[in-house]
Amino acid sequence: MALKSFVEVKLDSHFSIHNLPFGVFKHGGDDAAPRPGVAIGDYVLDLSAIHSAGLFDGPFLCNSDCFHQSNLNKFLELGRPAWKEARSTLQKLLSCAIYDEPALQNNASLKQKALLPMGEVEMVLPIAIGDYTDFFSSKHHAKNCGLIFRGPENPVNPNWFHLPIAYHGRASSIVISGTDIIRPRGQGHPSGNSPPYFGPSRKLDFELEMAAVVGPGNELGKPIDVNNAADHIFGVVLMNDWSARDIQAWEYVPLGPFLGKSFGTTISPWIVTLDALQPFACDAPNQTPPPLPYLAENISKNYDISLEVRIKPSGEENSFTVTNSNFNNLYWTLTQQLAHHTINGCNLRPGDLLGTGTISGPEPESYGCLLELTWNGTKELSVGKSTRRFLEDGDEVIISGICKGNGYNVGFGTCSGKILPCLP
Amino acid sequence: MALKSFVEVKLDSHFSIHNLPFGVFKHGGDDAAPRPGVAIGDYVLDLSAIHSAGLFDGPFLCNSDCFHQSNLNKFLELGRPAWKEARSTLQKLLSCAIYDEPALQNNASLKQKALLPMGEVEMVLPIAIGDYTDFFSSKHHAKNCGLIFRGPENPVNPNWFHLPIAYHGRASSIVISGTDIIRPRGQGHPSGNSPPYFGPSRKLDFELEMAAVVGPGNELGKPIDVNNAADHIFGVVLMNDWSARDIQAWEYVPLGPFLGKSFGTTISPWIVTLDALQPFACDAPNQTPPPLPYLAENISKNYDISLEVRIKPSGEENSFTVTNSNFNNLYWTLTQQLAHHTINGCNLRPGDLLGTGTISGPEPESYGCLLELTWNGTKELSVGKSTRRFLEDGDEVIISGICKGNGYNVGFGTCSGKILPCLP
Numbered sequence: 001m002a003l004k005s006f007v008e009v010k011l012d013s014h015f016s017i018h019n020l021p022f023g024v025f026k027h028g029g030d031d032a033a034p035r036p037g038v039a040i041g042d043y044v045l046d047l048s049a050i051h052s053a054g055l056f057d058g059p060f061l062c063n064s065d066c067f068h069q070s071n072l073n074k075f076l077e078l079g080r081p082a083w084k085e086a087r088s089t090l091q092k093l094l095s096c097a098i099y100d101e102p103a104l105q106n107n108a109s110l111k112q113k114a115l116l117p118m119g120e121v122e123m124v125l126p127i128a129i130g131d132y133t134d135f136f137s138s139k140h141h142a143k144n145c146g147l148i149f150r151g152p153e154n155p156v157n158p159n160w161f162h163l164p165i166a167y168h169g170r171a172s173s174i175v176i177s178g179t180d181i182i183r184p185r186g187q188g189h190p191s192g193n194s195p196p197y198f199g200p201s202r203k204l205d206f207e208l209e210m211a212a213v214v215g216p217g218n219e220l221g222k223p224i225d226v227n228n229a230a231d232h233i234f235g236v237v238l239m240n241d242w243s244a245r246d247i248q249a250w251e252y253v254p255l256g257p258f259l260g261k262s263f264g265t266t267i268s269p270w271i272v273t274l275d276a277l278q279p280f281a282c283d284a285p286n287q288t289p290p291p292l293p294y295l296a297e298n299i300s301k302n303y304d305i306s307l308e309v310r311i312k313p314s315g316e317e318n319s320f321t322v323t324n325s326n327f328n329n330l331y332w333t334l335t336q337q338l339a340h341h342t343i344n345g346c347n348l349r350p351g352d353l354l355g356t357g358t359i360s361g362p363e364p365e366s367y368g369c370l371l372e373l374t375w376n377g378t379k380e381l382s383v384g385k386s387t388r389r390f391l392e393d394g395d396e397v398i399i400s401g402i403c404k405g406n407g408y409n410v411g412f413g414t415c416s417g418k419i420l421p422c423l424p
Numbered sequence: 425m426a427l428k429s430f431v432e433v434k435l436d437s438h439f440s441i442h443n444l445p446f447g448v449f450k451h452g453g454d455d456a457a458p459r460p461g462v463a464i465g466d467y468v469l470d471l472s473a474i475h476s477a478g479l480f481d482g483p484f485l486c487n488s489d490c491f492h493q494s495n496l497n498k499f500l501e502l503g504r505p506a507w508k509e510a511r512s513t514l515q516k517l518l519s520c521a522i523y524d525e526p527a528l529q530n531n532a533s534l535k536q537k538a539l540l541p542m543g544e545v546e547m548v549l550p551i552a553i554g555d556y557t558d559f560f561s562s563k564h565h566a567k568n569c570g571l572i573f574r575g576p577e578n579p580v581n582p583n584w585f586h587l588p589i590a591y592h593g594r595a596s597s598i599v600i601s602g603t604d605i606i607r608p609r610g611q612g613h614p615s616g617n618s619p620p621y622f623g624p625s626r627k628l629d630f631e632l633e634m635a636a637v638v639g640p641g642n643e644l645g646k647p648i649d650v651n652n653a654a655d656h657i658f659g660v661v662l663m664n665d666w667s668a669r670d671i672q673a674w675e676y677v678p679l680g681p682f683l684g685k686s687f688g689t690t691i692s693p694w695i696v697t698l699d700a701l702q703p704f705a706c707d708a709p710n711q712t713p714p715p716l717p718y719l720a721e722n723i724s725k726n727y728d729i730s731l732e733v734r735i736k737p738s739g740e741e742n743s744f745t746v747t748n749s750n751f752n753n754l755y756w757t758l759t760q761q762l763a764h765h766t767i768n769g770c771n772l773r774p775g776d777l778l779g780t781g782t783i784s785g786p787e788p789e790s791y792g793c794l795l796e797l798t799w800n801g802t803k804e805l806s807v808g809k810s811t812r813r814f815l816e817d818g819d820e821v822i823i824s825g826i827c828k829g830n831g832y833n834v835g836f837g838t839c840s841g842k843i844l845p846c847l848p
């Protein structure tokens with residue numbers, strides 16, 4: 001890969017010039033206005049400064065105010081041609097002058113203004129999320145949940161193989177990586193005819209997920225064809241769908257998960273674009289039975305994204321790996337998820353978030369949540385010097401994801417959150 | 425009731441001076457900026473004009489720009505003291521001068537500008553809805569659904585009596601009364617081991633509901649006490665939670681309703697405030713088993729609101745009543761719903777919508793949806809000259825709701841929508 005940035009990008013950095021993920025940051029204190037940026041090495045490039053300097057000179061972006069907003073929704077709405085224009089402009093600007101474009105590299109005052117050390121900025125939610133949907137697209141996860149909750153007879157419900165099962169999640173409680181999560185209180189029901197108990201969740205869990213960020217939406221009543229669905233997906237983030245298993249188990253029949261999930265969902269700050277993920281595309285799994293025509297795609301793609309979850313117990317210096325999985329464990333593709341979501345006419349809007357569901361692999365070391373890793377708390381998982389059945393107060397959960405290219409990475413950074421005890 | 429408006433309010437009008445429901449309207453074509461108004465008789469009072477004239481002279485509203493917005497969210501956020509101030513200012517301004525306040529009645533040019541015939545305005549969604557939740561709070565509805573889908577053994581799930589069951593709905597597809605609803609397509613599954621079919625829903629239904637509109641929200645992690653919950657509810661609208669029963673039945677295990685609901689949800693344009701409903705408060709039903717402490721309220725209130733659903737088949741002159749119910753059929757109160765929603769720390773925001781769930785009464789004539797009225801299509805319901813098992817293309821469904829006072833009404837107007845055939 002000949003492309004090289006004049007900004008130093010260490011070999012293990014997630015943010016090479018091949019990546020250029022989009023986020024929104026604040027610089028200069030709490031009162032600073034949030035603005036869009038891309039990550040490059042250990043720096044954030046301020047897109048509002050680049051735009052103000054007239055360096056977005058392509059037809060889609062030169063007269064747009066989309067980089068002078070406090071979220072990316074307006075940019076997302078512009079669609080793939082504008083995204084491609086932004087990407088190629090930025091790759092040119094950030095590449096070494098010997099390759100291409102000296103406008104930024106040789107402009108010391110602009111560099112000073114626009115290239116900010118990552119340690120100096122605070123990342124905020126990159127999008128205003130109108131609606132958040134969570135799918136259930138790993139067969140291994142669906143099977144393990146079925147075995148745990150319903151037993152060995154037909155652990156995977158028959159509908160699962162015909163459609164990407166999903167439910168609506170809570171948009172208001174989606175938070176940015178680094179936000180503490182307060183242990184939820186609620187009702188649980190231990191067994192049989194005993195009355196429910198009430199109190200802090202005793203079975204607090206993480207869920208290793210990723211989520212697609214919707215670009216242009218669709219009109220109510222007008223489904224998106226599965227073969228055009230990719231044009232409606234801007235990119236992907238890491239997601240931790242925190243789950244209180246005791247609350248969930250007691251409440252979820254017949255209308256699905258509610259308070260067992262809605263106390264918080266964490267996403268990573270950097271949206272990695274589908275364009276940056278393109279070199280890591282791989283075949284999606286064969287689907288048997290074959291999907292109905294509206295879900296049958298000409299090209300069915302997954303992505304080879306290595307995923308890891310670490311837990312850092314309170315007071316420990318180190319964090320410890322509890323699972324390793326990969327995005328390519330998903331059975332239903334992102335594009336099938338999106339097409340299914342709209343087949344009834346449901347309208348998507350720019351900035352909507354589509355979670356994949358817990359990304360569990362086939363091996364026990366690749367399960368995507370403690371429910372599966374400890375088999376609903378029936379066995380212990382070692383975490384450094386201690387063990388876990390479920391999360392304890394003070395635990396920090398850190399998800400990371402990375403695509404390894406030839407001499408460069410396209411990484412997602414991390415998605416982390418620490419559990420705080422619930423209020424008295 | 426001595427209070428009387430100088431604006432003519434016919435005896436059967438829903439919009440007496442005791443009501444004064446809030447909505448958002450456009451006047452003067454599609455390009456006109458939406459602005460807040462209240463309904464009085466056959467008129468809409470433009471609140472931006474009243475504010476500009478300096479007539480909101482109380483401490484909460486005189487310097488607020490909440491009535492110069494395109495939705496009510498900013499007003500909702502101000503909370504009950506501001507709502508009470510608005511109500512008393514408006515009751516003074518709209519009352520006959522002999523009672524009180526001539527500022528509007530005697531100002532011909534302001535009346536001309538601010539009092540608009542309802543027939544001249546177009547109502548739009550009154551709120552920006554961040555999250556929409558749908559509860560399941562009528563025992564009769566829960567029982568009938570259980571009988572139909574799971575049979576006579578324990579038709580109501582044991583959790584139902586311990587907590588107000590709910591799920592997250594789709595916010596993007598909430599539309600204002602009068603918007604056509606396109607019949608959704610999707611998968612259904614007739615029986616046994618047959619493969620699913622795909623096509624236009626064969627079991628399209630309405631659901632008679634009401635929905636609470638949230639005022640001030642809460643911080644993530646900080647539940648709202650059930651005894652303060654009323655201060656977080658601005659008012660109530662009528663709601664039709666359109667439902668495709670075949671899609672819903674096939675998809676809903678284990679994560680709940682999704683595409684069977686998300687193609688459209690209709691609300692009425694006028695938010696009737698809790699203050700206006702106060703004279704129609706009545707005791708909520710006794711709850712056995714007694715609710716857990718976090719759901720036990722000092723005063724547990726329902727409201728006596730008569731509800732009716734009519735269907736107007738395509739080509740018919742008339743509409744025909746298919747059910748009569750009452751808001752007081754709900755088992756869980758609005759305040760219990762709201763307190764439960766936040767007990768895990770979930771944050772509500774101004775403008776959030778909390779649907780009650782289908783409001784079915786005990787008698788077959790008071791069931792709140794066709795699923796119950798035709799017992800999942802096993803019997804026919806007469807609708808004028810024809811019969812229905814489920815909705816047909818061209819059917820218009822009209823929900824209305826009214827509280828009858830002594831010589832005046834506090835009504836909700838109507839919540840209507842017509843079914844269009846799905847696209848080819």
Ligand SMILES: [Ca+2]
Binds near residue numbers: 134241357358
């Ligand atoms: Ca999940």
Ligand SMILES: [Ca+2]
Binds near residue numbers: 558782
């Ligand atoms: Ca409903």
Ligand SMILES: [Mg+2]
Binds near residue numbers: 240262264265
């Ligand atoms: Mg969550």
Ligand SMILES: [Mg+2]
Binds near residue numbers: 593666686689690
């Ligand atoms: Mg609906």
Ligand code: NI
Binds near residue numbers: 540544
């Ligand atoms: Ni006019």
